Amino acid sequence: KSPRSEEGMAALRLLLLAAPALAYEITPCPGITGSEASDAQSSIDNPIDQEPGDCLCVPSTQYNISCPAGFFCPSSGGQFKCTAGFYCPVNVSQPAFCCAGYYCPDASQMIRCPEGSFCPIGVEKAVSCPFGSECPEGTTDVSSNAGAVIGIIVIFLVLWICVCCQKRVKRFHGERRYGTVQEFSHDPKLLSRAEFDAQFTLPEDSETKKVDVKRKSLEEKQMDDPVAEGKVQEGKADPKKALTFDILYKDITLTLSNGRTIMKGASGRFRAGRTCAIMGPSGAGKTTLVTLVMGKAKRTDGTVYINGKQDEMYHYRDEIGFVPQEDIMQRNLTVWDILKFSADYRLPKEFSQKARQEECYRVLKFLEIEHIVNSVIGDEKTRGISGGQRKRVNIGMELVAKPKFLVLDEPTSGLDSVTSLTLASLLQTIARETGISVAAIIHSPSPDTFDKFDDFTLLGVGGTVLYSGERERALEYFESVGFTKPKKMTPADFYLEVSMGRVPRKLDDGRIDVDFDIEILPALWVTYGRDYRSDELKDLPDIHGSPDKESSRKETEIKSDDTEKMIAKKSGFSSWMQKTNRKMKTNASNEWHSIENYVIDCASEFWNWISCKSDGNRKKANFFQIFFICGRRTYFQMYREGSWVWGLFLHVALGLFVGVLITNQFVGPLPVQTCEDGPLQALRSCVLPLQDIYMTLGVFSCWISSFAGMIEGIYTFGAEQVVFWRHTARGLPTIPYFLAKVASDVPKMLINSALFFAGMTLVYFPLGDRADLYGLILVNYWVGYTFGYFVSMIFEPRLRSLWCVIFAMAYAFIFSGFTTTLPNIEDQYGKGLEWLWDMSYMRWGLEAFYVNQMAFYEFLENINSAFSTRNYNPDNFAKNCWIIFGLGLFWLFITFLCLKGCNRTKQK
Ligand SMILES: Nc1ncnc2c1ncn2[C@@H]1O[C@H](COP(=O)(O)OP(=O)(O)OP(=O)(O)O)[C@@H](O)[C@H]1O
Ligand SMILES: [Mg+2]
Incomplete structure (x- = not known):
């Protein structure tokens, strides 16, 4: 064999360090004697059983050259230093990796890894084994780490101790809270708005103070006569300073981008100190109406007046309580956690912790849920409080914030008639005691429940108002326009039946119109309902056509969506183009509007944050x-x-x-000199680690x-x-x-x-x-x-x-x-x-x-x-x-x- 081919073989062997399954003729590692040598020899004899690269040593060459230990002398000539991590006994032409289980402090010696340390292949020093691991002499890698086990146990132990302590603290607070709520029993009344405001809103300058005190005493008097109270409030106070809201909405309209009109010129009123029931067939637009009035959704047309001033409810969102139909709350918190959170972030900052807690106690007591103060809400999976109790918590979340206007979307749905009645009484008491206006969307209430409402708004199909005024006068109105309530029917059912066109109408000439067109109902209200409306709403625009049946149909047809008709007449493509164009324009304008709002909103929140101002009307927690x-x-x-x-x-x-x-399987790149000498195939191995x-x-x-x-x-x-x-x-x-x-x-x-x-x-x-x-x-x-x-x-x-x-x-x-x-x-x-x-x-x-x-x-x-x-x-x-x-x-x-x-x- 030529010396050159010997070199090639040696380089190839090095390449194959990573492939131990291929057994090559390998001689024992030189320089190892006694038992070490036999160990090394046995591992060399059975390379298949070995971990990759465990102890594959390069044979010592038999050239007649003298190459000292710590150097290697390739056949091409020269003598090179054996670099760290490699082993070069005397007379070798190639360096060998320091064997696994050994370390090579310098290239001339290879020492067996001592007990308590481990040595992967090609290392110059032994690595100390971690605490608790088993590391006999010659260990190549660590397979267990007691330190990690201890770490895991410590983490769990600390967590467990924290949870136990927390449990005790919570139980202690819970028991104390339970006791305090029970003691609150002698004072179950809610604070009136005036009492509430007296706690925090007295302005600093005495002039305004006097005015405020005067107004408060006036308010207090009105509380005794809640019906009159709404009247006194109207159109007077600035919404920002007013204790309660008197809300008037006019011609509220919503047309979707597809041209569908969901709310059609709705007008009505929510008066302070009074409750208002909103009823109507499913899909009539009850939820839409309240969301439009509250400014939760953008309306296409219409105006909202707050205490007589044109304004937007959205500006007072922290003063409004909206109880959604679904009980949206964290189900894994307790009743107390939920109410307290609401009180904490919504009540004005002048409220001390004690006052906030008292407000929660008062609401708990008032809603008669004080006994479940420490109970978890629960959900479909984890049993918690009952559905009715959850509804009360839902209302309580808004009540603790002392809103000026409370809106409830179907608070009685899913409740039995007795609970519904209790809830309606609660709402009435809230309006009476606090002086705020309460509006509730309800479905088929029992006569007693219905009687708890002072006002009544009936919506018809297509988002039209069929009646909006005092509840007691509703029957009189409907009778005046030809609808007579059957004796056995409850008033609420009767109004609902009328709105759906199921009650025959008696015409002026005495004829009974069994199959009357329900589209005339809003027009009837506009024309004949003047006496039942407040002054501001006496003259409503006649967008619903004439109450007269025959002409009403024609008028409605002409008035409703002229453009739609025009488009319909045009055929195919141009109609589609027009529709799409209109849709795109509306969409683009909506998009632009929402981007604009978004930027303003983000900027104002950042500004409020930087300037430590509170967002909204109230000064709340910082x-x-x-x-x-x-x-x-x-x-x-x-x-x-x-x-x-x-x-x-x-x-x-x-x-x-x-x-x-993971194992420490790394076999580093070869020394530079070896690469320069090796064949072309071996070059890659010289650049990259052999095993990485x-x-x-x-x-x-x-x-x-x-x-x-x-x-x-x-x-x-x-x-x-x-x-x-x-x-x-x-x-x-x-x-x-x-x-x-x-x-x-x-x-x-x-x-x-x-x-x-x-x-x-x-x-x-x-x-x-x-x-x-x-x-x-x-x-x-x-x-x-x-x-x-x-x-x-x-x-x-x-x-x-x-x-x-x-x-x-x-x-x-x-x-x-x-x-x-x-x-x-x-x-x-x-x-x-x-x-x-x-x-x-x-x-x-x-x-x-x-x-x-x-x-x-x-x-x-x-x-x-x-x-x-x-x-x-x-x-x-x-x-x-x-x-x-x-x-x-x-x-x-x-x-x-x-x-x-x-x-x-x-x-x-
Ligand atoms: N943003 C919207 N996009 C499309 N359709 C809408 C939108 N808002 C409301 N609607 C439609 O308007 C109609 C009225 O909806 P709304 O939820 O107000 O009815 P509702 O009177 O509250 O009914 P229910 O008694 O069943 O709750 C429905 O047909 C609804 O699909
Ligand atoms: Mg609804």
């Missing part, structure tokens, strides 16, 4: 107080939700799975830890979106809420990532800096959480997890620099796409992981080649972690914009 109460509520939620404890075990399991994958699992491990660790964060993160905002909309519609500022939710996730991130890291290091002992590695796992969790927030903002709940899988996979396998290394991006995907990788936390995470692990191998002469081929920089660990943190902040910012910008109408 930024830090809201931040605190939102954080406390989230903490209570977490505390009551036991499932998160099981979630912690899952993080350990995830870490464990990653740890099982760290890239794969990096992808798995970063991918799984960030993915775990994502899956947790989608619930932070996603699980309570509807509750957020409800609160923000009533004036909860978004910034402190948002920051509080994120801040209360931080301890979770710390615990979850610690458990993941502990799980991972249970079976894997990282060679790189362990604190750094934990830091990397933590920032991966952080970016995962923030990305999860973002996903929860823009995708449907059902699809969120799936989107997380897709994004995490794309980040891990496409935009990470794993499958396509960074220098190859341009070649493979074209120019200008690098920013996609720069935006991917995985690209930075992978580099940081690699750098962290490879730091241990920095003694290898050619190690930089491993970094340079991937465009990595060994000094980049901290920088990359900061970049990942920054990307998390970026997603956080986008999430905030989405939280504010998506579903704007629901936040009104």
Whole structure:
């Protein structure tokens, strides 16, 4: 054999270090004697049983040259220093990796790994084994880590102690609260608006003070006569200062972008100190009417007057109580938590903690739910309070905020007649005691329940008003226009039947019109209802046509949507074009309007925040107080939700799975000189490490830890979106809420990532800096959480997890620099796409992981080649972690914009 072919064989052997299954003729490691030699020999004899590269030593060559230990002398000539991590006894032509289970402090000696340490292949010093692991002499890798077990136990123990202490504290507070509420029994009355305002709104200058005191005493007198009270209020006080609202709405109209008119010129009134029942067939537009009046939705036409002044209810959203049909509240909180939260963020800042608590006690007592003050609300899965009690809590949430106007959307639905009656009495008492106006949408109330309402608004099909005035006079009106109530029918049913055209109408000439057209009903109200309306509404525009049956049809036909008819006459394409054009124009204008509103809203919230001003009419808790109460509520939620404890075990399991994958399987690149001498095929091995699992491990660790964060993160905002909309519609500022939710996730991130890291290091002992590695796992969790927030903002709940899988996979396998290394991006995907990788936390995470692990191998002469081929920089660990943190902040910012910008109408 020529010396050159010998060289080639030697280089090939080196290449095949990573493929132990191929047994080559290998001689014992020179320089090892006695039992060590036989150990080494036995491992060499059976390379198939060996871990890759365990002890495959390069044969000593038989050249007649003298090559000293610590050097190698290739056949091509020359004598070269054997570099760190390699072993060169006397007379060798090639360096060999220091065997696994041995370490080579210098290249001339190979020492067996002592007890209590372990030595992977190619290392210059032994690594101390972690506490509690079994490391006999010659250990190549650590398979267990008692420190991690202890870490996991300590974390759980601390959490358990915290939960136990918290339980005791909660029980103590709960018992005390229960006692206090019971003692409150002698004073069940609600505060009147005047009493309430006296607690906090007395202005500083005495002039205004006098005026206010006068007004208050006047108000107090009016409380005794609530019916009269509404009249005194009307048109007088400035809505900003008024104690109660008297609301007049005129010609409220809503036409959708498709041309459909849902609300057609509705006019009516909600008077202070009185209750108003809103009734009508299903789909008539009852909910639409109240949302339009309250400014929750944008109307196409119409005016709202508050205390006689043209204004928008939206400006006073923190003064309005809206009880939605669904019981929108956090189901894992207690009745107290829910009421207190409402009182905390909605009551004026002048209210002390004690006053807020008292307000909650008063409402609890008033709604007769004081005995369930410490009960959890519960849901379909977890039994909590009853449906009726939940309805009361729903009302209580608004009542504690002392609104000037209370609207309830079907508060009696799903309740029995006795409970409905009690609820209606409650509403009446609220109006009487506090002096506010109460409007409730109700379906088929019993006569007694119906009698509890002072006023009555009946809507007809198509969003038209058929009656709006005093309840007691409704029967008189309907009889005056020809409808007689059958004896057996309850008044409420009678009105409903009339609105649906099921009651025959007696005409002026005495004839009975059994099949009358219900479209004349609104026109009847406009024409014959003058006497039943207040002065401001005496003259309503006659948009509903004539009450006369025959002409009414014609008029309605002519008046209703002339353009629609014109379009209908035109054929096919041009009609479609016109329709689309109109639709696009409306849509574009709506879009522009909502963008404009969004920008104004965001800017004003930021400005309010910076200038420490309160959003809305009331001066409420400041930024830090809201931040605190939102954080406390989230903490209570977490505390009551036991499932998160099981979630912690899952993080350990995830870490464990990653740890099982990881072993310290790294065989570094060859010394430079060997490469220069080797055949062409061996060049690649000279540049890259022979065996390098760290890239794969990096992808798995970063991918799984960030993915775990994502899956947790989608619930932070996603699980309570509807509750957020409800609160923000009533004036909860978004910034402190948002920051509080994120801040209360931080301890979770710390615990979850610690458990993941502990799980991972249970079976894997990282060679790189362990604190750094934990830091990397933590920032991966952080970016995962923030990305999860973002996903929860823009995708449907059902699809969120799936989107997380897709994004995490794309980040891990496409935009990470794993499958396509960074220098190859341009070649493979074209120019200008690098920013996609720069935006991917995985690209930075992978580099940081690699750098962290490879730091241990920095003694290898050619190690930089491993970094340079991937465009990595060994000094980049901290920088990359900061970049990942920054990307998390970026997603956080986008999430905030989405939280504010998506579903704007629901936040009104
Ligand atoms: N934004 C909207 N887009 C499309 N249709 C709408 C919109 N708002 C309301 N509607 C339609 O207007 C009609 C009235 O709806 P609304 O919810 O006000 O009825 P309702 O009287 O409250 O009915 P129910 O008694 O069943 O609650 C319905 O046909 C509804 O589909
Ligand atoms: Mg409705």
